[in-house]
Amino acid sequence: MTKKGGLYRGLNALLPPDTQSGVKDIPINNIRQNPRQPRMLFDETALEELAISIREHGIIQPLIVSEMGEGLYELIAGERRWRASRKAQLTHVPVIIRETTPQELLELALIENVQRADLNPLEEAQAYQNLKDDFNLTDSEIAQRVGKNNRVTIANTRRLLNLPEPAREAILSNTISAGHGRALLKLETPEQQLAALAVLTTEDMSVRDAEHLSDIAKEYNGNIDYAIATLRQRRGSRSNKSQTKTDRKTAKQSPVALSDDDQQVTREMERILGAPVRLLRSDSKLQVTIEFYTDEQLQAFFDLIGNA
Structure with missing residues (x-):
């Protein structure tokens, strides 16, 4: 599913178009992992499937790296492709080299994962907390940097870290x-x-x-x-x-199982709104239920749709 709006603007702000033209091949063994990678878990089955695709078609989208010196590079974005390329036993991979600050390193890795809906909500919460702790950013500044619509989304996501x-x-x-x-x-x-x-x-x-x-x-x-x-x-x-109702009469509208796209839409809406979302389909209608816990969340939702 194509994602539009704030997230792409956030990534483009950190990775201007002119940096995307200088693609070069470098040895895969010279690339080091990003220590600020927000993603903690990688699906091994999905990596194997990506490795098969890379063996057949190569890497379509270059990795983004920064120079560390002595011929070594640090990965900024594209860790799934890097891991899958290693499984595919590639010796060289296409990269875009750019200079970054530690803050940009974290932001780029976070934005890439959020755009692809790859991050688990807890991974996303920890990444936001890292931006707040390491670089003294407010929730509003984090929202602006990573392309979210408001600070409430950031704050609600970070609150998950307060759980036992x-x-x-x-x-x-x-x-x-x-x-x-x-x-x-x-x-x-x-x-x-x-x-x-x-x-x-x-x-x-x-x-x-x-x-x-x-x-x-x-x-x-x-x-x-x-x-x-x-x-x-x-x-x-x-x-x-x-x-009892079912026994009395046959339901006129039977629920329809949610497709993968429907489930992805539900997850993305929860991620953007910072609130639980339920999506129900029947033969004749689609029902979306959003639960807000505070007046501030509701106001943020009105602001969001008002600016759409």
């Missing part, structure tokens, strides 16, 4: 989504968050369920056990009612 480690690992492994993580953040203590996490993962709860769980716990002074029992009861009641 098991919850962060669950997001990193895609066991739960960023929406689940933001729901857990509404709980006041790590103990409550971990208890809720256990239920979310074992009972395959939706983001909406996670939100309801947090809301019930907050309403009853953090009584997470009561909240879990109440939510289970409500879910069971909904399930029974739904089954």
